[in-house]
Amino acid sequence: GGDGPDPPSTLVELMAVLDLEDEAGCPVVAEEAFKGKVVGLYFSAKHCPGCVKFSSTMGGLTESHAADLVTVLVSGDRDEESAAEASRGKGFLRVPFNSPHRGLLMRAFGIYAIPVLAVWHPGMQKPVTAWGHTAVTYNSERCVRQWHQGGTGYSLAEIINPLPMCASTVGC
16 A cells, blocks of 8 residues: 555565666666576675675676676665675675665575675575575585575585595595
């Protein structure tokens, strides 16, 4: 009933109709933007120093993997201008500041601290990791490919010992 369509009741439904816009504020159709890619849902805010630092890293990853990865900023900022500024020049799409989808995503992924990079696989219709920040930090060369395969993008060994697995220059 009442004032329009019911809100999406599952994460699959939400991701299929997710409110999106580009850097200029123009609407973007989620289904088209996500086709053939994995989706990095980047929960961030301009007032968070760790987010500002990681945003640069994510911008570079988004640019270098433009054919395989789309990054969607889900802003935790307090005002619309800060939210817009946080995505400027990074190559991110964003959930509009006034969209109810921001809160729905934050609740669905249990976001209480930022930065968080949750990765959604549209083809598999499921999240593959809520630890995308860790994957990008320790496995930036391979994480996007692993996400496409349904993996988390990192291994415990890479987190415990982020050094190369082999010290040999000849091969392992």
